[in-house]
Each structure stands twice: as structure tokens, then as C-alpha cells.
Amino acid sequence: MKRLALLFAAMLAMAQMNASTPDAATSNEAATPDAATTVQAADQDNEASYQHPFTNKDESTKHWSVITDGFYVGMGVKHNYETINNSFEIGLLNFAAINYNSLHGQNVSLGVGIHHRSYSMKRPVMLVRDDLADAVVASTYPAIDGIKKRSSNLNLWTVQFPLLFSQKIVKKLHFTVGGIMNWNTYARVDNHFENNDVIQDIKFKKLKQNKINFDLMGALSWNELGIYCRYSPGKFFKDGYGPEIKNTWTLGIVMGL
Numbered sequence: 001m002k003r004l005a006l007l008f009a010a011m012l013a014m015a016q017m018n019a020s021t022p023d024a025a026t027s028n029e030a031a032t033p034d035a036a037t038t039v040q041a042a043d044q045d046n047e048a049s050y051q052h053p054f055t056n057k058d059e060s061t062k063h064w065s066v067i068t069d070g071f072y073v074g075m076g077v078k079h080n081y082e083t084i085n086n087s088f089e090i091g092l093l094n095f096a097a098i099n100y101n102s103l104h105g106q107n108v109s110l111g112v113g114i115h116h117r118s119y120s121m122k123r124p125v126m127l128v129r130d131d132l133a134d135a136v137v138a139s140t141y142p143a144i145d146g147i148k149k150r151s152s153n154l155n156l157w158t159v160q161f162p163l164l165f166s167q168k169i170v171k172k173l174h175f176t177v178g179g180i181m182n183w184n185t186y187a188r189v190d191n192h193f194e195n196n197d198v199i200q201d202i203k204f205k206k207l208k209q210n211k212i213n214f215d216l217m218g219a220l221s222w223n224e225l226g227i228y229c230r231y232s233p234g235k236f237f238k239d240g241y242g243p244e245i246k247n248t249w250t251l252g253i254v255m256g257l
Contacts, residue, residue, distance in 0.1 A: 067099045067109065068092075070162075072228060074252020076119075081245045083138055085122040089230075089250055091115035093162050093180075093257065105168030115158040115182065119236075119245065126152035127189045127243075129204050136207060136242035141193055150193040154245075156209065156236065157186040162217070166257075172223040176257055180215040182234075208241030210234060221257050228254045 070093025076086055097111020121127060121138070128139045141150055164178035187209040191202040213234025219226050229251055236245040 061103075063101055063103065065099050065101065067094060067097050067111070069094050069097070069256040070113065070254055071256055072252055072254040074228065074230065074250040076248055076250050078247070078249040079119075079245070080247040081243055083122050083125045083243070084245070085120045087117060087119045087248060087250070089115065089117040089252070091158075091160070093160070093164075093254075097162070107164075107166040109162070109164050109166075111162055113160045113162060115160045117156045117158070117248075119154040121152040121154075123150055126150070126191050127154060128191075129189070133240075134208065135240065136189060136237065138243060142195075146196045148194050151191070153190045154236070155188050155190060156184055159183045159185055160215075164217075174221050174226075174257075176217075176219040176221065176226075176228075178217055180217055180230075182213050182215060184209050184211055184213065187236075208238045209236055210238055219254050219257055221254065224256050226254050226257060228252055228257075 072089075072091055072093065074089045076084075076088070079087065091114055093113045094109065094111035095113050097109040097113075099107055099109040099111075101107050124140045125138050126141050127136050129135070130137045136154075141147060160183070161181040162178055163180075164176055166174050166176040168174055186205070187207040188203060188205040189207070191200075193200050213232070215234075216231045217228060219228035221227075229249070232246070232248040232250070234246060236242065
């Protein structure tokens with residue numbers, strides 16, 4: 001009887017130990033992540049995300065993203081048309097762009113942005129419309145005593161489509177280069193002068209500008225702030241409809257590129 005009692009007690013103890021130990025299959029399921037969960041997590045890593053302006057692309061953990069970047073201001077440093085005094089431009093390279101990040105220091109983006117450029121004429125030159133030829137021609141201000149505060153500007157508004165490649169050099173130093181297709185949507189001449197304290201503002205639009213042309217751009221930036229150079233070889237006007245303004249070189253500063 002004692003042996004039987006000892007055997008029964010041993011069996012009861014073993015049963016209690018089994019009840020307190022989790023099932024092996026259950027332990028394996030808890031330790032091993034579900035395959036579907038793993039795939040879903042991987043897909044989430046590759047989903048496109050939106051990066052707001054001045055986001056550091058080096059910190060991205062995703063290959064694809066939609067970005068807004070490249071606010072710039074620049075001044076013309078060289079023009080082929082001798083009567084141009086200077087030029088000024090301002091714009092946003094990418095209002096929205098699809099960006100691919102290799103996660104190893106390279107970025108490629110294709111986007112759409114906005115651009116404005118203004119050419120200022122040297123005195124005493126002003127731009128006027130030749131109604132017979134439906135063209136813009138260079139002339140002079142009226143020969144009036146007391147005329148002052150003269151300015152004549154040629155303005156252009158553009159929707160631009162930049163294709164850019166960026167390479168990380170060291171730390172936060174990046175080099176960017178690319179081509180830009182310009183859709184020149186609107187152009188206008190603005191003339192201003194005063195005659196005996198009477199202000200004269202003469203504006204005319206519906207110019208015959210080239211609708212499509214292409215630019216080249218390069219930039220060097222450190223921590224989202226840099227300098228850029230832009231070359232515009234295309235003609236401003238269609239042949240025979242205005243001064244042959246082309247080969248414009250611009251230098252400026254760019255932020256968030």
C-alpha cells in the first residue's frame with residue numbers, strides 16, 4: 001500500500017508540472033512571428049510617404065516618398081541681350097515630386113513647380129508693342145522734360161518640371177544636378193515712369209513667348225541650404241516676335257533641396 005501511495009503521489013506531482021508548463025506548440029507560435037505579419041511590416045516600410053519642406057532626405061527610412069522642396073531666389077549674371085540691365089528670379093522647384101531614395105546617399109526626383117523671372121532693361125530703353133507686327137520691340141522713353149523713375153520689365157511665369165539627381169558627398173553636403181522642362185504660361189511687359197509727378201503705368205500681355213523650353217541646373221547644399229546655378233539656353237520669344245533673349249545664367253540661394 002505504501003508503494004502504491006508513493007506511486008500515486010509521484011503521478012499527481014507530474015500532472016501538476018505539466019499543467020503549469022505552456023504547450024510546446026503554443027510557445028513556438030508565440031516566439032515565431034506570423035508570416036503574414038512580417039510581409040505586412042515589410043510592405044509598410046516600402047510605402048510612399050510625404051516629406052514636408054526642409055525634411056532631411058538622409059533621415060528617410062523609405063525608398064519612395066512625395067516631397068516639397070527647393071525654394072530659391074537668384075540674380076542673372078550673364079545675358080546675351082545687351083540692353084538687359086539685370087534679371088531676377090524666384091520659385092519653388094518642387095511643389096510636389098515623386099522621390100526615390102536609395103538609402104545609400106542618392107536621390108532621384110521628378111516633380112512639378114513654379115517659376116517667375118523678370119528682365120529689367122537699361123535706360124533709356126523701354127519695351128513697346130508693335131501692333132502691326134504683333135511683336136515686342138525695343139524703343140526709348142518719350143522725349144519729355146521732367147521724366148523720371150523710369151523702369152521697363154519683361155516678366156515671365158512658368159510651370160516647371162524638374163528631373164533631379166542628388167548625391168551625398170560627406171555628412172550633410174549634397175550635390176544636385178538635373179534638367180528642367182519649362183511650360184511658359186504667361187508673359188507681360190511692365191513700363192513705369194513719372195512725368196511732372198503724373199505716374200504712367202503701361203502694361204501689355206498676350207506676348208508671343210516660346211511655350212516650351214529647357215534649362216540646366218546644378219546646386220551644392222549643406223544641411224538644406226545651398227547655392228545654385230541655372231542656365232537657360234532657350235529663346236524667350238518666338239522668332240520675329242521680340243528681342244532675341246536667351247543664354248541666361250543665374251546664380252542664387254536655394255533652401256530645402
